[in-house]
Amino acid sequence: MENVQDKSKCLGKLERCKNTIQHFKIRVDSYLYEPTTMALFETKFRLKNTIKKLSEANKNLLDYLKSTNDVLPEQHKMVNLHIRETSELEFDFMEYTLKFRKRADARHIV
Numbered sequence: 001m002e003n004v005q006d007k008s009k010c011l012g013k014l015e016r017c018k019n020t021i022q023h024f025k026i027r028v029d030s031y032l033y034e035p036t037t038m039a040l041f042e043t044k045f046r047l048k049n050t051i052k053k054l055s056e057a058n059k060n061l062l063d064y065l066k067s068t069n070d071v072l073p074e075q076h077k078m079v080n081l082h083i084r085e086t087s088e089l090e091f092d093f094m095e096y097t098l099k100f101r102k103r104a105d106a107r108h109i110v
Contacts, residue, residue: 017086
């Protein structure tokens, strides 16, 4: 993971995270990914909670960075952690959607 160093770079990374989180929020609520098993319901619930948490954290970080001229090392750590958590959300969401593709492929084989 690259280390984000300056304010404009931090803001750019956070804006990208914000867009990614919004994209997944829309997709997880799509009828295409409606769970049919308890495990998928639990995964969707966990994903929605993670999206909500990351969305709030992203807003707080963006608000802070926009209101200050100095970005402290602690804020760099928080931005980098947020970027990593957003990447993990992306991976988890791709795993979730892959389960639907496998089900759809199985239906086509039968």
